[in-house]
Amino acid sequence: MTRAFLIVLDSVGIGGAPDAAAFGDTGSDTVGHIADACAAGRGDNAERNGPLRLPNLCRLGLGSASEASTGRLPPGLARAPSDTAWGYASETSNGKDTPSGHWELCGVPVSFDWGYFPVTRPCFPRDLMEQLVEAENLPGWLGDRHESGTVIIQELGEEHIRTGKPIVYTSADSVLQIAAHEEHFGLERLLALCETARALVDPLNIGRVIARPFVGETPHTFKRTANRRDYSVLPPEPTLLRRHADRGGQVISVGKIGDIFAHDGTGREVKAPDNDAMFDLMLAETRTAGEHALIVVNFVDFDVHYGHRRDPAGYAAALEHFDRRLPEFEALLGPGDLAIITADHGCDPTWPGSDHTRENVPVLTLGGARPAGPVGHLSSFSDVGQTLARHLGITDMPHGRAFARTA
Structure with missing residues (x-):
C-alpha cells in the first residue's frame, strides 16, 4: 500500500x-x-x-x-x-x-501575525468580556490574566463553583481559554460559551478559544478532563x-x-x-x-x-x-x-x-x-x-x- x-x-x-x-x-x-x-x-x-x-x-x-x-x-x-x-x-x-x-x-x-492579549491584569478588553457576559447571561468572570491552567483552576475553582463565574485566562499563545466545572457549570454550557467567545475574538485575530472543563470539589481534587475542545480559525x-x-x-x-x-x-x-x-x-x-x-x-x-x-x-x-x-x-x-x-x-x-x-x-x-x-x-x-x-x-x-x- x-x-x-x-x-x-x-x-x-x-x-x-x-x-x-x-x-x-x-x-x-x-x-x-x-x-x-x-x-x-x-x-x-x-x-x-x-x-x-x-x-x-x-x-x-x-x-x-x-x-x-x-x-x-x-x-x-x-x-x-x-x-x-x-x-x-x-x-x-x-x-x-x-x-x-x-x-x-x-x-x-x-x-501573518496572530493577535495576543497583553501581560497585564486584567488582560482582556473590557468590552469583549462585557459582550461575553451579556450574550451568555453570566454573573461575571474570574481570572482575566496570563496563567497556567492547572494553577488558576486550583486557585479559583471553589469561587467558580460558588459564584457560577467562568475562569477566563490566556498564555503567551494567541488563545483565550475558559475553564468551568463539568457538573456545577455544565459541559454543554461551557462549549456554548466558547462558541460565542470564538465569534467575539475573531476581529482580534485570536488563533484559538479553548474549553477547559474540570471536575472535583476542592483544590486538591480539581482535575481537568478529556472533554477539552479547541475552537480554531480556519487555516x-x-x-x-x-x-x-x-x-x-x-x-x-x-x-x-x-x-x-x-x-x-x-x-x-x-x-x-x-x-x-x-x-x-x-x-x-x-x-x-x-x-x-x-x-x-x-x-x-x-x-x-x-x-x-x-x-x-x-x-x-x-x-x-x-x-x-x-x-x-x-x-x-x-x-x-x-x-x-x-x-x-x-x-x-x-x-x-x-x-x-x-x-x-x-x-x-x-x-x-x-x-x-x-x-x-x-x-x-x-x-x-x-x-x-x-x-x-x-x-x-x-x-x-x-x-x-x-x-
Whole structure:
C-alpha cells in the first residue's frame, strides 16, 4: 500500500530554533534538558529512574537529530545508523503555537501575525468580556490574566463553583481559554460559551478559544478532563489534509487534529483520553486504512501534562512509554508506506514559565518508502507536508520542498 502517516509528538522539541531569541527561548531544549535531568537524578519518579532510555526513537535518529540541532548528543541518547533517514526542521511561522506548527507541517506556514492579549491584569478588553457576559447571561468572570491552567483552576475553582463565574485566562499563545466545572457549570454550557467567545475574538485575530472543563470539589481534587475542545480559525490556505480530501483521498484524524484544523479536510475524526489510548487508536486505524490513506495523529500528553506543568520526570516516563510501543506501529507498515514522526514546537519542562518554547523539531521517517539516508536540516516544517504530498501524488502544494537523502 501507498499510505502516509504524520505523527506529531506534541511539544517534543530538540533545541532552540534559529530565531529562538525573538521568542525569549535561546537555550531551550526539550529533549536535551529532559535527558540532562534524568542523568542528574532529577528525572526519577514512580514510573522510571536513571538515564533517559529511548532506544527505538534513537534507532530512527532522535539522538542524531538532537545533536545536529544543538551541537551536543544528550546524555543517554545514541546516534543512529548511517543509513537512517532522520533530519530536523525549523519553523517559519510567526507563532510557536499548536495550530501554526501543525498547519506548517501540513504545508501552510503562518505568515501573518496572530493577535495576543497583553501581560497585564486584567488582560482582556473590557468590552469583549462585557459582550461575553451579556450574550451568555453570566454573573461575571474570574481570572482575566496570563496563567497556567492547572494553577488558576486550583486557585479559583471553589469561587467558580460558588459564584457560577467562568475562569477566563490566556498564555503567551494567541488563545483565550475558559475553564468551568463539568457538573456545577455544565459541559454543554461551557462549549456554548466558547462558541460565542470564538465569534467575539475573531476581529482580534485570536488563533484559538479553548474549553477547559474540570471536575472535583476542592483544590486538591480539581482535575481537568478529556472533554477539552479547541475552537480554531480556519487555516489560511488548503492544507495537505484538505487537498487530499478534495481529491477523494481517505483522511483519518486521531486525537485533537480535528480541532486544530477547524475540522477542515480532517475526514473521519477519532479521539482517545490519553497517549496510550491514542496509540491503540493509531494501531487500529493503521490496520484498516486503505490505499492512499492519510492518517494524522497528535499525542498531546507530552505538552499538556508534562511540558506546561514543567514535569521533566513525567515527560521522560511518557517518552519512554511511547518508545517501548513504537515497534508495534512499525510492524504494521508496508513496503509502500511512509510515516514521519515529528513535533509542532517545544515545551521545555525545565524552562521558566509554563509556555511553549521556540525549538527545532525532529523529523524521523519509517516505512518501506522512507529515504535511504539522512535528510539534513529542513528550513521549514512545510518540507514535511510537501514530502507526504509527493508520496500521495499531490503536486499542487505551494510551500516547502520534498526532501531526499543528503548523504
